[in-house]
Every structure is written in C-alpha cells, then in structure tokens.
Amino acid sequence: MALQVRTARDNDRQALHDLSQLAFAARSAPYDEASDRSATPLDRRLLATEGARIVGRLAVWELGQWFGGRRVPMGGVSGVAVAPDARGRGVASTLVHEAIRTMRDRGEVVSSLYPMNHTLYRRHGWEVAGSYPEQRLDLRALTSLPRPDTEVEVRPTTEADLPAIRELHEAVSREEPGNLSHGPEFGARRLLGHPGIQEGYVAEADGRLTGLLVAGRTDPTDDRGFYTITVLQLLAADLASELALLRVLAAQYPVAGTVTLVTPPQSALPMLVGERDLRPVDRGWCWMTRLVDAAGAIAARGYAPDATAEVHLHLDDPVARWNTGPRVLRVKDGAGHLEPGGRGDVRLGIGRLASLYTGWTSPHRLARLGLLTGADAADLAALDRVFAGRLPWSRDFF
Numbered sequence: 001m002a003l004q005v006r007t008a009r010d011n012d013r014q015a016l017h018d019l020s021q022l023a024f025a026a027r028s029a030p031y032d033e034a035s036d037r038s039a040t041p042l043d044r045r046l047l048a049t050e051g052a053r054i055v056g057r058l059a060v061w062e063l064g065q066w067f068g069g070r071r072v073p074m075g076g077v078s079g080v081a082v083a084p085d086a087r088g089r090g091v092a093s094t095l096v097h098e099a100i101r102t103m104r105d106r107g108e109v110v111s112s113l114y115p116m117n118h119t120l121y122r123r124h125g126w127e128v129a130g131s132y133p134e135q136r137l138d139l140r141a142l143t144s145l146p147r148p149d150t151e152v153e154v155r156p157t158t159e160a161d162l163p164a165i166r167e168l169h170e171a172v173s174r175e176e177p178g179n180l181s182h183g184p185e186f187g188a189r190r191l192l193g194h195p196g197i198q199e200g201y202v203a204e205a206d207g208r209l210t211g212l213l214v215a216g217r218t219d220p221t222d223d224r225g226f227y228t229i230t231v232l233q234l235l236a237a238d239l240a241s242e243l244a245l246l247r248v249l250a251a252q253y254p255v256a257g258t259v260t261l262v263t264p265p266q267s268a269l270p271m272l273v274g275e276r277d278l279r280p281v282d283r284g285w286c287w288m289t290r291l292v293d294a295a296g297a298i299a300a301r302g303y304a305p306d307a308t309a310e311v312h313l314h315l316d317d318p319v320a321r322w323n324t325g326p327r328v329l330r331v332k333d334g335a336g337h338l339e340p341g342g343r344g345d346v347r348l349g350i351g352r353l354a355s356l357y358t359g360w361t362s363p364h365r366l367a368r369l370g371l372l373t374g375a376d377a378a379d380l381a382a383l384d385r386v387f388a389g390r391l392p393w394s395r396d397f398f
C-alpha cells in the first residue's frame with residue numbers, strides 16, 4: 001500500500017499516542033488530553049499513513065541552540081516511531097526526509113535529536129555533536145555544603161513565575177555552547193514542575209528570581225524502598241542561589257540516597273563536592289546534529305572576534321542536495337559565510353561538518369580518521385580557530 005506523509009490533525013491525537021506507546025513504553029499509559037496538548041503542536045507532527053492507518057510519526061520542536069553566543073534556529077526531532085509490523089521498509093526514512101525539507105522551509109538551519117539508534121540518523125546527515133552530561137550524586141555529599149552567604153528565599157513555583165524562569169534559562173544558557181533556547185511551545189511543564197510528578201522551586205534574592213529547581217522522584221533503587229531524585233532543571237544565576245536550591249535536595253537525605261542531575265564537568269557542582277561523590281550515569285547520552293541549511297547555519301552562529309579563516313570545502317550531502325558541492329567558508333570579525341564555488345580542496349560529509357560546527361570534534365581528529373580529506377596544515381589550523389571552543393552540552397532533553 002502506498003505510503004503518504006502529512007501533518008497531524010486533531011482527530012489523530014489518540015492514534016499517535018497509541019503508536020508512541022507501542023514503540024517506546026514498557027507499560028501502557030492512558031491517553032491524557034492535557035498532556036498531549038502541551039506537547040508539540042499538530043502542525044509540527046508528521047505522520048506516515050498506509051490507507052487510513054497511521055504507521056509512523058515524528059515531531060519537530062521549535063527551538064534554538066546557542067553556538068558562539070548566538071541563537072541558532074533549531075528543529076528538535078523527537079518521538080520517531082514506526083509500528084512494529086511496518087519497520088524495515090523505509091517509513092522512518094521517509095518521515096525524516098520530509099522533516100528535513102520542512103525544517104529548511106521554516107528557516108530551522110540546524111536540527112538536533114537524542115538518538116536511540118545512531119545508524120538511522122547518521123544515514124540522513126546527523127552526527128554526534130554534543131553531550132547530555134547526566135551525573136549521579138550521592139545525596140549525603142550535599143548535606144555538608146556551606147549555607148549561602150547572602151539571603152536567598154526558596155519557594156514552590158507558580159504559573160506567574162514562567163516569564164522570569166524563561167528569562168533565567170536564556171541567561172544561563174546563552175554562553176554555554178549547545179544549550180537550548182526554548183521556543184514558545186516548549187518547556188512550561190518542564191520549567192514549572194507538574195503536580196504529583198515533579199516538584200518545582202524557585203530561588204529569589206532582592207525580589208528577583210535567581211534560580212530554579214525542578215525534580216522528580218523515581219522508583220526505589222534499593223530494598224529499603226527509598227527513592228532516587230531526578231533533577232530536570234537546576235538553574236542558578238549565582239552561587240548563593242545554587243547552594244540554596246541544593247539544600248532542598250540535601251534535605252531529602254537519607255530518605256533519598258542519590259540524585260541524578262545534568263551538569264557538565266566544568267560546572268560549579270564538581271567544585272563543591274568530593275571527587276568521588278559525582279559520577280557519570282552509565283547511559284551516557286550524546287545528541288546528534290544535522291546542518292539542515294549549511295550556509296544558513298554558518299551565518300547564524302557566532303565566532304570568536306579574532307578568528308579568521310578562508311577554507312575551500314567540498315560538502316557531500318546525498319539527502320539535502322542543496323548543501324552539496326564546492327563552498328568557500330569565510331570567517332571574519334565574528335561573522336561566518338559559506339558561499340558556493342571555490343576550489344573544493346577539503347572534502348567532508350555534512351554530518352562531519354555538524355560535529356565540527358558544534359565544537360564536538362576537531363578537524364585534526366577528523367583528518368586522522370580519514371573523515372575529512374584534502375586539507376593542508378593551514379586549512380586544519382583555520383578550521384580549528386573557527387570552531388574550537390568549550391565542549392558542547394545540553395541541559396534539556398526532548
């Protein structure tokens with residue numbers, strides 16, 4: 001039967017939920033209209049049908065991602081699911097191709113996602129490009145933290161906090177490469193908590209919102225039946241606010257024994273606790289990125305003001321052919337351009353360019369692995385000047 005792709009309609013909601021359950025969930029959860037309405041808007045959900053039946057789906061969040069201090073418009077692909085009996089015959093590939101085309105039309109110049117399987121997305125131009133540094137912390141370690149040295153008040157979140165929380169999220173994320181900038185639809189529940197599921201707290205100092213903690217509880221992990229805390233958001237404008245929020249977690253010891261949170265090795269927390277208290281969670285998620293519109297992506301991110309380069313690339317992108325061919329990369333005065341033409345000296349696939357673009361890998365490493373060819377020492381040095389930076393990471397999962 002012929003496969004067709006279209007955007008979702010209101011009466012598809014239940015069927016989309018059922019398909020996601022079939023693809024992802026161990027235990028079935030009933031359809032919850034309120035929760036579904038807070039997910040991606042219908043016109044951002046793509047579905048594949050065979051006759052009247054929905055056999056595949058995905059969603060694309062409207063997001064941004066910070067690179068070089070600038071917000072790059074990003075389509076966040078999530079919830080890719082195909083009915084078990086329709087797998088292995090190109091349904092997901094068809095949906096992903098269509099998603100790439102629609103992201104390009106909307107000006108989402110890059111796309112990122114959290115992959116369950118790398119092969120599918122690598123085939124379509126995504127490549128590993130940053131980390132989701134989830135760490136497990138022994139809660140006892142937080143009980144000996146110092147008190148904040150200035151007055152900080154902590155209280156539960158309310159709806160009215162949302163604008164100030166969004167502002168804080170933007171402020172602490174913009175200097176962190178790879179961090180998300182939430183779009184208008186994303187985040188309300190993740191930023192406020194959700195009664196009965198996650199608790200949300202804000203920190204305030206001098207009448208200003210200076211921190212956010214959203215944490216949920218997961219099933220007991222030991223035979224005493226105590227719970228584990230999962231931190232979904234920990235944002236702090238300063239150390240006093242961070243300490244005040246960490247005290248809320250510490251106060252749950254010893255009924256909770258451990259907490260998982262997303263914090264990169266260079267953040268404040270590893271400087272506050274002992275070296276053995278914080279350990280990476282074994283899952284070790286990395287996100288993948290695709291340059292949907294390579295020229296648009298190069299123009300959208302920021303660069304160090306003193307980084308200059310002119311490199312003659314040849315890009316290979318069998319899926320998004322508008323990116324393919326010789327291109328000259330020029331970076332000067334903090335701005336980048338990718339123009340058609342030039343000698344095409346340095347050959348690389350679109351996925352490899354994505355992991356250079358975010359700062360995840362280095363041109364020298366790619367050249368050593370044979371994944372970037374034709375570059376001389378000056379080309380490698382120029383690409384390194386332009387893209388090298390702190391390790392890209394994200395604090396938000398989607």
Ligand SMILES: CC(C)(COP(=O)(O)OP(=O)(O)OC[C@H]1O[C@@H](n2cnc3c(N)ncnc32)[C@H](O)[C@@H]1OP(=O)(O)O)[C@@H](O)C(=O)NCCC(=O)NCCS
Binds near residue numbers: 114
């Ligand atoms: C992953 C999933 C969406 C793939 O759907 P699909 O329609 O079968 O995918 P396609 O037929 O378009 O496969 C395209 C390529 O992806 C790769 N691929 C697909 N499923 C894969 C899997 N489970 N593991 C590894 N690679 C896979 C293959 O390389 C395949 O190419 P090939 O058939 O030439 O070998 C589907 O198996 C599914 O719904 N799984 C459960 C939910 C899930 O894991 N979703 C992904 C979330 S990030």
